[in-house]
Every structure is written in structure tokens, then in C-alpha cells.
Amino acid sequence: MPLLTLDDLAGNDLILHRTLHRTHLGEQIDLPTWPAVVVKIAAGTLPPAGAEPLGGPYWRVSDPHPLARARALVASGAVDAFPDLVRHRVARESLNKEQDVTFDDPSYGGQWYLDELGMIDLYNHTLGSPEVRIAVVDSGIDIASTDLAPKVSDPYDAFSDDDDPSPDPGEFCTDGSNDICDEHGTAVSGISLAQDNNGFGIVGMCPECTLIPIKLLGEGSGALSEEVAAYEHALEADAWVINNSWGYTQYTPAPRMLANLIEQVSTENRGGLGAVVVFAAGNDDRELKDDEMEALPTVLCVSATDSYGNPTNYTNYGDPIDVAAPSATVSIAPGNTVITNFGGTSAASPVVAGLAGWILSANPAMSAAEVRDLIESTAVQSPLVIPDDQGRSTYYGWGSISPPTILAELFPEQAAETPEASGCGCASAPGLASGAAAGSLVFLGFAAAVLRRRSS
Numbered sequence: 001m002p003l004l005t006l007d008d009l010a011g012n013d014l015i016l017h018r019t020l021h022r023t024h025l026g027e028q029i030d031l032p033t034w035p036a037v038v039v040k041i042a043a044g045t046l047p048p049a050g051a052e053p054l055g056g057p058y059w060r061v062s063d064p065h066p067l068a069r070a071r072a073l074v075a076s077g078a079v080d081a082f083p084d085l086v087r088h089r090v091a092r093e094s095l096n097k098e099q100d101v102t103f104d105d106p107s108y109g110g111q112w113y114l115d116e117l118g119m120i121d122l123y124n125h126t127l128g129s130p131e132v133r134i135a136v137v138d139s140g141i142d143i144a145s146t147d148l149a150p151k152v153s154d155p156y157d158a159f160s161d162d163d164d165p166s167p168d169p170g171e172f173c174t175d176g177s178n179d180i181c182d183e184h185g186t187a188v189s190g191i192s193l194a195q196d197n198n199g200f201g202i203v204g205m206c207p208e209c210t211l212i213p214i215k216l217l218g219e220g221s222g223a224l225s226e227e228v229a230a231y232e233h234a235l236e237a238d239a240w241v242i243n244n245s246w247g248y249t250q251y252t253p254a255p256r257m258l259a260n261l262i263e264q265v266s267t268e269n270r271g272g273l274g275a276v277v278v279f280a281a282g283n284d285d286r287e288l289k290d291d292e293m294e295a296l297p298t299v300l301c302v303s304a305t306d307s308y309g310n311p312t313n314y315t316n317y318g319d320p321i322d323v324a325a326p327s328a329t330v331s332i333a334p335g336n337t338v339i340t341n342f343g344g345t346s347a348a349s350p351v352v353a354g355l356a357g358w359i360l361s362a363n364p365a366m367s368a369a370e371v372r373d374l375i376e377s378t379a380v381q382s383p384l385v386i387p388d389d390q391g392r393s394t395y396y397g398w399g400s401i402s403p404p405t406i407l408a409e410l411f412p413e414q415a416a417e418t419p420e421a422s423g424c425g426c427a428s429a430p431g432l433a434s435g436a437a438a439g440s441l442v443f444l445g446f447a448a449a450v451l452r453r454r455s456s
């Protein structure tokens with residue numbers, strides 16, 4: 001496993017933080033946090049207080065919250081600053097706390113976003129309740145996956161109108177093979193609710209919640225109005241939370257039947273408490289308009305941020321954005337494999353959907369509106385933007401989600417010391433170039449694989 005060394009850094013002006021992080025994320029995948037920051041300063045300027053010299057313009061600053069620190073250093077004029085992956089490995093040993101719940105899932109250590117979100121404090125409270133039913137409306141979902149199989153309920157394929165939402169052989173294969181090539185729905189499902197402590201894969205945001213897998217997109221011609229069929233199923237199966245890592249590549253007013261159904265599940269599911277409907281903002285680097293699906297009044301719309309909590313270079317933006325979340329790059333893929341470079345707003349939305357599931361596990365009496373309110377009101381606005389009078393900003397909405405603040409709101413007496421309220425530090429996801437036709441239905445993570453090939 002190649003490690004980034006200080007020799008790699010010294011004198012190499014080409015190592016910019018995003019590229020660096022992306023390159024090394026896959027290789028360093030068992031490293032969840034960074035306890036130090038390497039900063040490059042301009043000639044003639046003073047190093048940050050407490051920094052140790054690494055030679056030349058490079059200095060290392062120890063900090064328990066290196067992502068926030070790196071952001072601040074860049075904002076204050078440093079040429080560059082990025083988490084120190086070398087120091088990290090050493091420090092990880094000492095981060096283990098005896099009282100923390102532990103996981104035997106082999107890729108848990110690589111789920112940097114769980115660390116950045118402070119999820120361990122939430123997991124210490126609950127790992128989720130099977131009563132909470134999270135529907136994932138997506139491409140094919142490998143319901144035989146070790147991380148999903150035990151928690152599947154009411155599977156449905158709205159694309160083929162059958163009860164098996166698994167990816168079909170050959171689907172989305174760019175090499176003409178008849179393999180299982182569609183990773184999207186499985187990766188999205190894993191981020192929300194992969195099973196904990198099963199000796200396999202990863203740990204989902206709500207690892208003991210129930211999954212209602214709904215296949216919406218396949219390859220070839222599907223049933224008419226798959227979206228409507230998918231939502232009718234989410235209504236019938238009484239989903240508590242519905243994740244939607246899909247959307248339209250260009251401006252498309254919300255289809256009326258779909259809008260009506262989204263309103264219906266949001267207010268009628270759970271005996272009237274409603275389902276929390278979460279949508280990815282999309283990866284087209286465009287402004288979302290007020291009459292699009294993502295802007296529907298009961299929809300929680302999620303933009304994606306990178307490892308510095310900055311907006312990714314692809315995320316959509318605009319008034320409909322409610323919150324930002326890290327583009328979770330590590331998840332499961334079909335055939336009991338693990339993917340380390342998933343990306344896009346597709347990977348940010350299920351972080352929020354899983355969080356909604358965790359909230360409802362902790363307090364099942366909350367209405368969907370209350371859950372949305374809690375997630376929005378506890379979000380932490382980026383220090384790098386000037387929000388509007390209400391506190392919203394174009395890319396972050398109300399800000400980056402802050403699970404420890406949610407924990408403190410729900411259980412003020414039990415909340416541990418809240419980690420630095422920097423919102424999520426969010427690893428850079430691959431930039432996405434969407435080549436889909438105008439208004440066509442797309443899933444929001446496929447292009448990540450394209451970029452992975454290009455950069456490797």
C-alpha cells in the first residue's frame with residue numbers, strides 16, 4: 001500500500017490537495033481521519049503558530065480537526081493545505097476509545113465520512129432500528145449482498161415490473177460483456193444502511209435499519225412511468241425514508257403525478273407522520289429552479305461537498321438546496337465487493353437519508369417535517385460563504401449536516417462533547433461530466449467510474 005511520504009511533498013508544486021486526496025483515498029482506504037495538516041506557505045510569509053518545519057515552504061500543523069484547519073489556513077492565505085496522511089496512520093491507534101462501539105466490518109476504517117460526521121457518538125447511542133424502513137429508489141440493487149440481504153423488505157423492480165430489483169447481467173456494461181456492471185444502486189444502499197458487525201463490507205449511516213429496494217432505472221426500454229410505479233410502491237410498502245440519487249440532467253419541471261405522490265408519501269406514510277424524501281441535487285453544475293422535483297416543498301435536497309467542506313465542482317446549486325453532505329466514496333458493490341471511489345451527489349444523498357433513518361430510530365414519533373427541520377436547523381453554514389438573511393447559501397443551503405449537533409438536540413443530557421462544529425469535512429468526489437441527453441433520467445454516480453478510469 002503506497003504511502004504518501006514527505007519526500008513526495010517536498011518541492012512538488014503539482015500536489016494539489018484535491019488531486020492528492022483523490023489519488024490517495026483509494027490507496028489509503030483504511031485511514032479514517034487526519035490528525036495533522038501539511039501547509040505550504042508563500043515565500044516571505046510566517047508559518048502558522050505551532051507549525052513544525054518540513055523543509056522548504058512546507059510545514060505541519062497538528063490539529064484534531066485537520067479538515068477544518070486546512071480550510072481555515074487556505075482561507076487565511078496559505079498557498080495550499082491538506083490533511084497529512086502520513087501522520088494519520090500513527091494517530092489512529094490512539095483514537096480508539098474503550099467505550100466506543102466497535103465494528104468488525106473490514107472497510108469500516110476507510111469510511112472517512114463517518115469520522116468526519118462524528119457518527120461514532122451516534123452509533124454509541126443506537127445502530128438503528130429495523131422498524132425504520134428506508135426505501136432506496138435507484139438502479140439495480142444487489143439484494144443478495146451480505147451487507148443488505150438480512151434487511152431487505154418489500155423489494156420491487158419498477159423498471160421491469162417484477163419483485164427482483166437486482167442489477168441485470170449486461171446492464172450498463174460499457175465493454176459489451178454480460179457481467180453485472182451496475183454498481184450504483186448497491187453503493188447508494190450501502191451508504192445508507194449497510195449492516196454493521198457482519199464481518200463484511202462497510203457500516204451504513206443507519207446500519208440496522210430496514211431496506212426497501214426499488215429499482216427505477218435499468219437499461220433498455222422500461223415500463224411506462226417507472227417513477228410513478230416506484231413511488232406507488234414506496235407508498236404501499238410504507239417507507240419511512242426515501243432516498244433518491246437520481247434526477248434529470250437538465251431543467252425539467254416536476255412531473256405532476258410524481259409530485260403528487262411525493263407529497264402523499266411525505267404526509268400519509270407512517271400513519272400520517274410521513275416519509276422523509278431525500279433527493280440528490282444532481283451533478284450537472286447547474287442552477288436548480290423552483291419548480292423542479294428537487295424543490296418540492298417536502299423534499300430534502302442535498303448538495304455534495306468535498307474533503308474541505310467546499311462544494312464539489314459538479315454539484316447543482318440554487319434555492320432548492322437544503323443541506324450539504326459529504327460525497328461518500330466508500331461503499332459496497334454487487335457480488336460482495338467494495339467500491340472506494342463512488343461519488344457524486346448520489347453518494348451524498350444516502351448519507352442524509354441514512355441520517356434521517358437514524359433520527360427516526362432514536363425517536364420514531366417525529367414527523368417527516370420535524371426530521372427535515374432538525375437536519376436543516378442543526379446544519380453548520382460554511383465560514384467561506386456569506387449566507388442570505390435567512391442563513392441559506394447557494395451551494396450549501398442551510399449548511400453541512402452535523403450529526404453530533406442532532407445527537408445533542410435529541411439527547412441533551414447524554415451528548416458527549418460535540419466535535420468541532422465544522423459541518424462535514426468531505427472527501428473530494430470525482431468530478432462528473434454528464435453527457436446525458438436533455439431532460440433524460442439519470443443516476444448521479446455513474447460518471448464517477450468514468451473518471452476513475454481516466455485518472456488511473
Ligand SMILES: [Ca+2]
Pocket residue numbers: 157160162163164165166
Ligand atoms: Ca428485475
Ligand SMILES: [Ca+2]
Pocket residue numbers: 105147194195196197198199200201202203
Ligand atoms: Ca457490514
Ligand SMILES: [Ca+2]
Pocket residue numbers: 294295296297298299300301320321322
Ligand atoms: Ca426542500
